[in-house]
Amino acid sequence: MINKTECYNDALQQVRNHRHFAIEQANALRDKLLTEHCELKEIENRLIALSKEKMAAKVCGDRSFAEIEKEYIKTKEKKQQLLTQLGCENGEFSPVFNCNRCEDTGLADNQLCECVKKLAHKKMLDWLCKDIPAHEFNFADFDLSYYQEGAERNHMESVFQRCQSYSANFNPQANSLYLLGNTGLGKTHLTLAMAKEIVAKGYQVIYCPTQSMITALEKEHFGHLSHPVGDYYRNCHLLILDDLGTEYLSPVAQSALYDVINQRILLKLPTIINSNLTPQELEKRYGERLVSRIFGNYTVLSFKGRDIRIQKQLASKKI
Numbered sequence: 001m002i003n004k005t006e007c008y009n010d011a012l013q014q015v016r017n018h019r020h021f022a023i024e025q026a027n028a029l030r031d032k033l034l035t036e037h038c039e040l041k042e043i044e045n046r047l048i049a050l051s052k053e054k055m056a057a058k059v060c061g062d063r064s065f066a067e068i069e070k071e072y073i074k075t076k077e078k079k080q081q082l083l084t085q086l087g088c089e090n091g092e093f094s095p096v097f098n099c100n101r102c103e104d105t106g107l108a109d110n111q112l113c114e115c116v117k118k119l120a121h122k123k124m125l126d127w128l129c130k131d132i133p134a135h136e137f138n139f140a141d142f143d144l145s146y147y148q149e150g151a152e153r154n155h156m157e158s159v160f161q162r163c164q165s166y167s168a169n170f171n172p173q174a175n176s177l178y179l180l181g182n183t184g185l186g187k188t189h190l191t192l193a194m195a196k197e198i199v200a201k202g203y204q205v206i207y208c209p210t211q212s213m214i215t216a217l218e219k220e221h222f223g224h225l226s227h228p229v230g231d232y233y234r235n236c237h238l239l240i241l242d243d244l245g246t247e248y249l250s251p252v253a254q255s256a257l258y259d260v261i262n263q264r265i266l267l268k269l270p271t272i273i274n275s276n277l278t279p280q281e282l283e284k285r286y287g288e289r290l291v292s293r294i295f296g297n298y299t300v301l302s303f304k305g306r307d308i309r310i311q312k313q314l315a316s317k318k319i
C-alpha cells in the first residue's frame with residue numbers, strides 16, 4: 001500500500017525534476033538564440049565585458065563607475081528588447097518554474113514548500129480514488145427501458161433525476177445518500193456517473209468497496225501502515241462506499257466504519273452508500289447506533305425492478 005512518506009518523496013522528486021527540466025530548457029534556449037543571432041551574442045559579450053569593467057573601475061578605474069553602470073543598464077535593456085522580439089517570454093534566459101516561492105527546489109524558509117504538500121496530498125487522493133471505474137459509466141447510458149413501464153419506471157425515472165441533480169448541484173455540504181436495492185438494479189451505474197461528474201468539477205471523491213476501506217482502517221488500527229489513511233476517508237469532499245453489508249465484520253471493522261460515518265456526519269460532509277440491506281437488516285448486522293446515524297441523516301433512494309444484468313443476458317440469448 002502506498003503511504004504518506006512515499007507520496008511526499010514522490011512529490012518532492014517531481015517538483016525537483018521540474019526544476020532540472022526548466023533549467024535545461026532555459027539553457028537550451030539561450031544556446032540556440034546566441035548561436036542564431038549575432039547581435040544578441042555581441043550584446044551578451046558586451047555585458048560580460050562591462051561587468052568586468054565595473055569591477056575594475058571600483059578598484060582603480062580608467063572610466064568612472066557611474067558611466068559604465070549607465071552603459072550596462074542601457075545594454076541590458078537592449079538585450080531584453082531583442083529577446084522579447086525573439087519571442088523569449090520573460091525577456092531573459094531565466095528558467096520558468098512552476099512555483100515562484102521555492103523555485104521548484106521543494107524548500108522555502110528551510111521547510112517543505114506548500115507546492116510539495118499540495119502535490120503529495122493530490123497523489124494520496126489519486127491513489128485512494130484509483131478504484132473509480134467512472135469512465136465506464138455515464139448518465140446518458142442509463143437505460144430506463146429495463147424498468148417495467150408504469151409505476152416502476154416512473155419511480156426509477158425520479159431516482160435517475162435525483163442523481164443527476166445531485167451531481168449537477170454538488171457542493172461539500174450536500175446531503176448524504178443511501179442507495180438501497182437488490183443487486184443489478186443500477187445503483188453502481190448511477191453512483192459512478194455521479195462520481196465522474198463530481199470529480200470533473202474538481203472535488204476530492206473517494207470511491208471504494210466498503211471492504212477496501214475497512215481493510216485499510218484495520219491495518220491502520222493495528223499499526224501496519226506507516227502513515228494513517230483514516231483522515232482521507234473522514235475528510236474528503238465525497239466518500240462513496242459501495243456494497244455495504246458484504247464486508248467481513250470484526251469488532252475493529254465495526255467501530256472503524258461507525259467512526260468514519262459518524263465523523264463525516266459531524267463535519268457535515270456527504271457520503272453515498274450503496275447497499276442491498278434494508279434498515280432492519282442493517283440494524284441486525286451493525287447495531288442500532290450506526291443505523292440511527294445513517295437513517296437519521298441520509299436521504300434514501302430505493303431502487304426497484306428486475307436484475308438488469310440478467311435481463312441483458314436473456315436478451316442476448318434470444319438473439
Ligand SMILES: [Zn+2]
Binds near residue numbers: 099101
Ligand atoms: Zn514551492
